[in-house]
Amino acid sequence: MWLTDALCRNDKLSAVCCQHEQAAAMAADGYGRVNGIPGAALVTIGPGATNAITGVAGAYVDSSPMLVISGQANSRILQYQKDTGIRQKGTQSLVLGNMVRDITKYFAEVMDPADIRYHMERAWYEATSGRKGPVWIDVPIDIQNKQIPDDMRGYEGSCQEFSPVDWDRIKEIVTSSNKPLIMAGYGVLSAGARENLLSFATRLSIPIVTSRGGIGAIPSSNSLFVGRPGSYGDRASHFAVQECDLLLILGSRLAQSTTGYYPDRFAPNAVKIMVDIDELELDKSDVPVDIRIRSDLKPFIAELNKRSSDWLSNDHTDWVNHCKYNKEKYPVVLDSYSKEEGINSYYFTKILSELAPDDSSVVVDTGSVCNIVSQTWELKGKQNYLISGGLSCMGFWASSIGVASCEKTVIALSGDGSTQMNIQELATLKYYDLPIKLFVYNNRGYMLIRHNQHNYMNDRFLGVGPNSGVPSVDFSAVGQSYGLPVVRINDKSEIEEMIRKVFSIAGPVLCEVMVQEFGIIAPRISSRVMPDGSLRAAEFDDLWPFLDEGKLDG
């Protein structure tokens, strides 16, 4: 109550009122990813706080800086609840500490107004230093309304200790490599090290692949860009990983969805150097990394770029051309996709990414859409590219609300299931006239689960579409009911025209794309049938559809 009033009275702050705290948290996450400093979500006591948890957890695993401020019961009541363990004393009040400590870098209940400067400075420090992440300040109602003393203790963060770097060795490894490869993860973007990385890679002609989180690190048209390896990857990048003799893993945590099922055979021919700010990630890797360096990517890559200015490295022309050859020979989006019945999501995405403005930001929700778009999107210029990486939470498209507050155009892409998870925010888009173009890939249900139940459950379908318990929603009608301009794409012949129409409309637009219900998702890591009939996960560079089968049938 008093915090809201403070916000109201403060001319320097402006707020976007989301309809649901889940969306408010995701919007703050989106803001943080694009700006590198925390977006803030102000939520009410109890259910307001718990509603924000999914968004906060997503920001935590994806290293996004975020500040949550929650209202709380009177400090005496809160203390009583903490001391006794009673289910509740004050109206709506919940003790949040245990609930959010594992998904925040710092959590504090402000029990004394004189501590507020300490808590705020520390929260800001924690959110923005080291591996970034969310922080949470819980403010009892009586504290909100207190005068604070002029003289308060503050907080000064300490300098982080990083590994010493043996630059001579790195120089030797890099310059003697014939087939070097850079794997860029979100850490590069989080550290603001993109330009230095591209400068370094360009000077030494080192091809780049990106993890999902690192997609924004390099434009697709850059001749050094190879692809995006992972469970739903592309052949060129998988070949490159398995063939390279040096892999520089920069700010990528090498998640299983990136490295596949045989991490011990990931980049088997390469000397692997991994640089990460989080020691736990360096320790975690199932991939046998040769050199682990704990460092902030920003100074590390700046130093790498600077030092390499006089390095004489081997010639990589053949290697770069080889990667380029594979990329051209094995495109993700096949020509045949344009000829299929119905709208193939890959085909649609390719056209959309071609028509998307250079200066737009792209927010991709989870599910099959995330796989398809992340495989396909042709990143241009300095486009931001945001996904819910680690948590992979549905409804993430609403983080576009936070991105829209500082970007010209935001392209949000979402499946029908995920769109529903934050559908109430269509009202926010309309009210604030946000420049968000929301593309809903409507495949009538949950396509990834549909594939799973088809592949592993003998077509026993439950909860995947209109025939198994999940309604089909008319998003064009819903969008209109919220007052949004709506564009619906029913046929592939109208894709380009309709996309142009979407971008010609100022402000928010909902574009419903009636895509195939059971579209192929490929290439991907799948299983091979062994001679004895059992299934075995295929190798990292043996993506389905298997090349030796020469056909696409499952």
Added chain:
Amino acid sequence: MWLTDALCRNDKLSAVCCQHEQAAAMAADGYGRVNGIPGAALVTIGPGATNAITGVAGAYVDSSPMLVISGQANSRILQYQKDTGIRQKGTQSLVLGNMVRDITKYFAEVMDPADIRYHMERAWYEATSGRKGPVWIDVPIDIQNKQIPDDMRGYEGSCQEFSPVDWDRIKEIVTSSNKPLIMAGYGVLSAGARENLLSFATRLSIPIVTSRGGIGAIPSSNSLFVGRPGSYGDRASHFAVQECDLLLILGSRLAQSTTGYYPDRFAPNAVKIMVDIDELELDKSDVPVDIRIRSDLKPFIAELNKRSSDWLSNDHTDWVNHCKYNKEKYPVVLDSYSKEEGINSYYFTKILSELAPDDSSVVVDTGSVCNIVSQTWELKGKQNYLISGGLSCMGFWASSIGVASCEKTVIALSGDGSTQMNIQELATLKYYDLPIKLFVYNNRGYMLIRHNQHNYMNDRFLGVGPNSGVPSVDFSAVGQSYGLPVVRINDKSEIEEMIRKVFSIAGPVLCEVMVQEFGIIAPRISSRVMPDGSLRAAEFDDLWPFLDEGKLDG
């Protein structure tokens, strides 16, 4: 994945697929409250689990039995995350223990398939025994698919220890009282003790007031029913509490929203006997209770009813008539409300409750609607009456989905803000053709906060309506876009006709009621201006509008 398939293969179980886990948890809560046994919510890993937290927290503070089963990453990955504290290893996986332990009675990760019987039996026991509440079983993906041994250890709950009851003393106190009063809380309903309570009260002519949670304990037409005390209460019940010489507090935790700001002066003339199953609630009370009895209400009230069959108590005719006189003299719904401009929510609710079927269940969402409806609703027959009591979480109307699975007609009442919080579930209502009549009291924003900012912030409005950051939604249009029959009430002249129309339609209906934006919420506990100009919370029986002012002006 495997749990969903198991559900699909089990003919004895049927599932309702909600669009959002938040709603699934609330639906399970609703099922539990109406049936007394746990409703179950099956949710997916990570964000699926965190999305359920608000609903689980609500069930916890409101003592509703519920079982949550969540999918989880491979047990090795889960163990690694627990051991190392790394942010994440498996895709989507979060360690849930700390996050949900404070809002569940039992939480278990099933790390060994042979433990599943133990965990399930213990979970069921905890959910349904003592003070009821939610339990949560987290099942790693590899465990889901394991064969379980035939011979597994189980769990047998122990008998609970309760306070010895000095029945002679209770008999003496009850029979010698001249102005006895029963305060019935949710504990009475949770224990299934309603019939015995009414039998006891009728035999001894003891008037009854109910807490919000206990509203379902007595039909409004019962001559012993006085009212529902609380921050938003009614004069008759507040007078009765302050005048009675004996207060039997049965299954009510005496929340501040029930007792007002001076708990030490709550029922000041009464011997107070409090019976509750939760020792912490008995210890908590700020109200000076004379006799605290820890007991299950079911055997206690059964015993009370049985023993009292030969008690000779004082005559309470005058007292009962006095309470009845106050109730008639000070109705909540004033005649003038029907003559106001626009639709007064009290007036509308009164008509709705008169026209509502006797065998319907009533689910009330939070906010001003909860206050208004809980003050006004004329409970009939065995109507269930559900609110989000302790947590008071917006979107609670979706618990009607769980209630609808076992009731003929469910009347869900919600404000516009709360309706938005689970708006995606309109698709569920439509798809499953649920007999839910959703009445949306559309006051264009958040009316309680609007009142607060008017009363305490000098009309500095933020986030309360279309002029301060919160869009107005056309719920009739949204309802139609989801395929629901829609009825809109724009004018008070059409209220009765339109309500009849709603009930004449089978299956789900959305009825949007365009109520006053700044309607009065009264009577309520407010503040009085002291001679020195300061504000002071009024006494419990001095409800606003203050009777000595004789007018309604703010």
